Amino acid sequence: MIEAALLSHAVRLDDVTVTHYCTCSRCCGKSDGITASGRRATPGVSVAVDPSIIPLGSDVLVDYGDGELHYYRADDTGSAVKGAHIDLCMESHEAAIQAGVRTATIYFIEEGAI
Numbered sequence: 001m002i003e004a005a006l007l008s009h010a011v012r013l014d015d016v017t018v019t020h021y022c023t024c025s026r027c028c029g030k031s032d033g034i035t036a037s038g039r040r041a042t043p044g045v046s047v048a049v050d051p052s053i054i055p056l057g058s059d060v061l062v063d064y065g066d067g068e069l070h071y072y073r074a075d076d077t078g079s080a081v082k083g084a085h086i087d088l089c090m091e092s093h094e095a096a097i098q099a100g101v102r103t104a105t106i107y108f109i110e111e112g113a114i
């Protein structure tokens, strides 16, 4: 029910490329963990987006087609994150590499839209 209410306010994007990063200097070119939004990057919560498509601060729901929605927050941007592409923050560099590249349908809801 909650998800149905959320999705009625959401914008849907299909065939979005999902990549993974962590807060290390190899991924970010710096290691302070501070994102483009000024928030600290939080593994399992933060996602980097192209802000011309998904506004910073949006809730981002990721559907890999397994019947489960995964919730993130658009906290960050990245020079390589353009268009239909999101970059999920992981707890370690190894986890980011292991998660690889996936494709998903995503839904985003602008901050304050509900």
Ligand SMILES: [Zn+2]
Pocket: 021, 022, 023, 024, 025, 026, 027, 028, 092, 093, 096
């Ligand atoms: Zn890393």
